[in-house]
Amino acid sequence: MPRLSPLTYTLGAVLLCYGAVMFLFGPCLTAMAETFDVPLERLGLIFTAFSVGLIPSVLCVGWISELVGKKAIVLGSLLIMGVGSAVFAAVSSIPAGPSFSVALGVVVFMGIGAGGIEAAANALVADEHRPAPGFALNVTHAGFAAGAVLGPVAAGAVLAARLPWQALFYGGAGGLGVVFLVLLGQRTPTPQGSALSFRAARKLVGSPLMLALLAVLAMYVGAEVGLTAWVSPLAEKVLGSARATAGTAVSVFWVFMLVGRLGVSALAVRFRPAPIVVALAAASAMAGVAVALAPTALWCVVGAGASGLFMSGIFALVATDTAERFPDQTGAAFGLLVAGVGIGALVIPASMGLAADLWDLRAAMLIPSGLMITVAVAYLCLWLAGWVQGRSGRTGAEEGGECGEGA
Numbered sequence: 267m268p269r270l271s272p273l274t275y276t277l278g279a280v281l282l283c284y285g286a287v288m289f290l291f292g293p294c295l296t297a298m299a300e301t302f303d304v305p306l307e308r309l310g311l312i313f314t315a316f317s318v319g320l321i322p323s324v325l326c327v328g329w330i331s332e333l334v335g336k337k338a339i340v341l342g343s344l345l346i347m348g349v350g351s352a353v354f355a356a357v358s359s360i361p362a363g364p365s366f367s368v369a370l371g372v373v374v375f376m377g378i379g380a381g382g383i384e385a386a387a388n389a390l391v392a393d394e395h396r397p398a399p400g401f402a403l404n405v406t407h408a409g410f411a412a413g414a415v416l417g418p419v420a421a422g423a424v425l426a427a428r429l430p431w432q433a434l435f436y437g438g439a440g441g442l443g444v445v446f447l448v449l450l451g452q453r454t455p456t457p458q459g460s461a462l463s464f465r466a467a468r469k470l471v472g473s474p475l476m477l478a479l480l481a482v483l484a485m486y487v488g489a490e491v492g493l494t495a496w497v498s499p500l501a502e503k504v505l506g507s508a509r510a511t512a513g514t515a516v517s518v519f520w521v522f523m524l525v526g527r528l529g530v531s532a533l534a535v536r537f538r539p540a541p542i543v544v545a546l547a548a549a550s551a552m553a554g555v556a557v558a559l560a561p562t563a564l565w566c567v568v569g570a571g572a573s574g575l576f577m578s579g580i581f582a583l584v585a586t587d588t589a590e591r592f593p594d595q596t597g598a599a600f601g602l603l604v605a606g607v608g609i610g611a612l613v614i615p616a617s618m619g620l621a622a623d624l625w626d627l628r629a630a631m632l633i634p635s636g637l638m639i640t641v642a643v644a645y646l647c648l649w650l651a652g653w654v655q656g657r658s659g660r661t662g663a664e665e666g667g668e669c670g671e672g673a
Contacts, residue, residue: 274391284413290421348446350379557573
């Protein structure tokens with residue numbers, strides 16, 4: 267197995283803390299609704315506000331990182347996320363009374379920090395492990411999955427003890443502060459690219475390969491977020507599960523996501539990314555159908571676990587192909603790529619809610635499967651066209667990306 271550097275482990279810890287904060291929101295929604303005295307349905311605006319901050323952030327920090335460095339972007343983003351977490355908790359205690367509109371503004375601010383972490387941390391891992399970053403990217407993304415498990419577990423323990431939900435976000439801010447200090451003292455790889463000229467930036471934005479990878483990631487993230495957002499309501503409302511039992515479906519999803527990312531890390535050393543992505547996407551589509559058609563809550567949870575297992579490595583493998591095809595502009599390329607995270611999270615869960623209103627929840631739960639089938643077909647086409655072939659040593663310019671010009 268490839269040896270990972272201290273920087274890579276630190277970035278894995280960054281993603282762990284980031285993932286833990288991200289997944290505090292869901293378990294705390296009911297408590298937040300009581301604190302801010304708003305209907306529970308309005309709490310969905312938190313996720314919309316987060317995407318409003320994230321999407322422009324990833325587009326901007328990608329270009330900025332080519333000028334100031336990716337480490338500076340990650341450090342600044344950790345500060346924004348940490349301060350935002352603490353302020354979000356503090357908003358509920360302002361003398362004039364809790365203000366939900368102010369809280370939403372803080373969440374937009376947090377989304378800006380999240381965009382920097384998503385784009386620059388992935389690009390920094392890719393730079394650290396040239397020319398084959400697949401193993402390292404999957405390991406660091408396992409850190410995010412671990413955070414997605416630990417966050418809800420911590421939330422459940424705090425809320426069960428009848429402690430204030432705000433303590434969780436103060437704790438998250440503390441964790442982000444610790445990894446900030448650890449990263450501050452570490453060396454990072456010297457950038458191999460240069461600041462993008464206008465012409466090179468235009469070619470990158472207009473690259474068919476870049477746009478295809480962005481679309482693939484948007485569909486994948488939309489399927490992931492949509493499935494985890496609606497699987498618990500499916501288990502509770504359609505299959506008659508108790509609320510506490512229904513919530514375990516999301517935890518099981520992320521546990522198997524963690525296991526899968528560690529497993530895919532080993533596969534990424536031996537096989538090219540493209541066939542792994544195609545196989546994982548097709549398998550996750552079948553698992554999603556099993557969730558949608560589950561006859562009992564138990565089978566729903568099993569299907570959720572299988573979905574997490576097979577979705578596990580897709581993000582990091584797409585990121586690997588991006589790093590290999592656009593090696594001289596990883597910051598800008600990852601900024602564009604991660605815009606798919608915001609787009610998918612913004613569009614797909616809401617579309618599933620609309621589908622549930624028009625038809626039923628089972629029909630809505632088929633949408634993630636449809637998206638993953640599309641991902642499999644799209645990546646197969648890119649693979650057959652020779653645009654993504656793993657560690658072939660060819661660049662995006664050679665494969666149709668046409669972004670190889672610097673300043």
